Amino acid sequence: MNKNSEEMKALYEKSPYPQVLNAIQMQTVPMLIHWINAAVAPNGIALHPQATILSAGCGSGDEVFLLAKQFPEARITGLDFSATAIRIAREKAVALQLKNVVFETVDLTDDAWVSKDQRFDFIACHGVADFVDAPQKLLSNLSNCLSENGVLCITVNSPHHPAARIQAAYAQLWGRSNTAFEDSESHRKGLEMITQLMGQTVGIEGIEKAPKAYLDVDIFPPFAQHLAATTWIEYARQVKLNFAGTLDGPVALSQLEDKVMNLLYHFDRPSFSKWVLALQNKPGTQLLFCKHTPAKICFNSSQISDWMPKLQPILGQLPLMNCDPLEPRPVRLRFAGMPDLVLNTRAYDLEVLRRCDGQNMLKDIIKSIGVEQSQTNLWTQLFRAYQYGLIS
Numbered sequence: 001m002n003k004n005s006e007e008m009k010a011l012y013e014k015s016p017y018p019q020v021l022n023a024i025q026m027q028t029v030p031m032l033i034h035w036i037n038a039a040v041a042p043n044g045i046a047l048h049p050q051a052t053i054l055s056a057g058c059g060s061g062d063e064v065f066l067l068a069k070q071f072p073e074a075r076i077t078g079l080d081f082s083a084t085a086i087r088i089a090r091e092k093a094v095a096l097q098l099k100n101v102v103f104e105t106v107d108l109t110d111d112a113w114v115s116k117d118q119r120f121d122f123i124a125c126h127g128v129a130d131f132v133d134a135p136q137k138l139l140s141n142l143s144n145c146l147s148e149n150g151v152l153c154i155t156v157n158s159p160h161h162p163a164a165r166i167q168a169a170y171a172q173l174w175g176r177s178n179t180a181f182e183d184s185e186s187h188r189k190g191l192e193m194i195t196q197l198m199g200q201t202v203g204i205e206g207i208e209k210a211p212k213a214y215l216d217v218d219i220f221p222p223f224a225q226h227l228a229a230t231t232w233i234e235y236a237r238q239v240k241l242n243f244a245g246t247l248d249g250p251v252a253l254s255q256l257e258d259k260v261m262n263l264l265y266h267f268d269r270p271s272f273s274k275w276v277l278a279l280q281n282k283p284g285t286q287l288l289f290c291k292h293t294p295a296k297i298c299f300n301s302s303q304i305s306d307w308m309p310k311l312q313p314i315l316g317q318l319p320l321m322n323c324d325p326l327e328p329r330p331v332r333l334r335f336a337g338m339p340d341l342v343l344n345t346r347a348y349d350l351e352v353l354r355r356c357d358g359q360n361m362l363k364d365i366i367k368s369i370g371v372e373q374s375q376t377n378l379w380t381q382l383f384r385a386y387q388y389g390l391i392s
């Protein structure tokens with residue numbers, strides 16, 4: 001292990017994550033679970049009741065416990081190189097009487113832990129890759145233990161993460177560069193002033209009140225990557241992981257009016273996600289990868305009518321068209337902690353979606369309804385539904 005990794009490891013040994021920050025984002029968000037599964041459609045789902053799951057860089061195990069609650073029959077492994085974090089995780093697992101979780105102390109960049117016989121359907125790796133100085137080795141190990149239809153969900157900071165700017169400003173304010181946060185009243189006031197001066201773009205609220213351990217590892221770490229999403233996507237491609245998209249894509253889409261949607265028809269889910277990430281300059285994102293190439297649906301007139309769309313069960317039973325085909329029938333998709341995603345459909349468009357069972361081509365579905373409608377409107381609904389992962 002080199003000096004950077006040793007220093008990071010020492011910080012996590014001293015203050016195991018996520019005690020330093022009570023913010024587990026992903027498993028509380030059903031939309032993300034749906035989206036993760038949609039990314040591997042139609043080859044089966046990654047997050048299912050009996051899935052084998054890995055939390056890579058699990059800290060003291062909160063993510064594992066959330067997953068164990070949500071999937072009580074799944075087999076869940078938590079790996080981390082902080083022995084302190086793993087000891088706490090094991091103690092918690094005993095206290096919670098969980099039998100389906102195991103924790104091991106391993107360095108994720110060392111391939112000794114990757115077993116030929118152990119494959120995971122779902123791997124979550126949040127807040128780890130940025131602080132590893134051999135990220136390609138980490139990705140290669142994760143790829144080698146991902147099952148054929150599995151999904152890797154990795155949370156990374158972007159070059160727009162405020163940490164680097166805060167570090168530089170802090171160093172100028174105190175006349176020297178810092179790699180650890182000096183916890184005093186004046187330094188916290190200085191931090192508050194810096195974030196106020198940075199304005200609304202900071203992305204981290206109330207950072208001046210954050211625990212020292214969080215500031216030490218996430219804002220003033222001895223080492224951090226903060227690479228562009230496209231670099232992570234390229235690293236992943238080199239180890240045979242295909243980019244499948246981010247949740248930023250569908251969320252951005254929910255803000256758009258139908259009239260502009262046809263400008264986006266050429267985007268599949270991965271390329272639309274990349275485009276949105278580049279536009280939004282967010283401090284970080286969750287990237288999804290899988291081993292097979294995600295299906296590319298092309299929304300051009302010559303190809304779309306030969307598509308055999310399949311509706312995902314999440315939408316439930318859609319109502320029959322027993323009214324004026326033009327009647328508005330918005331479908332509001334509600335997910336905890338997310339903005340609503342709205343399909344502004346009409347009765348006719350819903351009837352088409354209702355018949356998308358993967359058995360018939362779109363042109364046959366349209367013929368079977370026997371009512372003439374504008375194709376442009378229908379394509380807009382199909383495009384939205386496809387980007388949301390509602391149809392594949």
Ligand SMILES: C[S@@+](CC[C@H](N)C(=O)[O-])C[C@H]1O[C@@H](n2cnc3c(N)ncnc32)[C@H](O)[C@@H]1O
Nearest residue numbers: 012017018057059080081082107108126127128
């Ligand atoms: C920022 S914390 C994130 C913890 C957890 N994934 C979460 O989202 O709350 C990063 C974790 O990754 C672990 N970690 C960092 N580099 C590692 C490596 N090379 N091998 C194993 N664990 C590592 C740290 O010990 C720490 O627990």
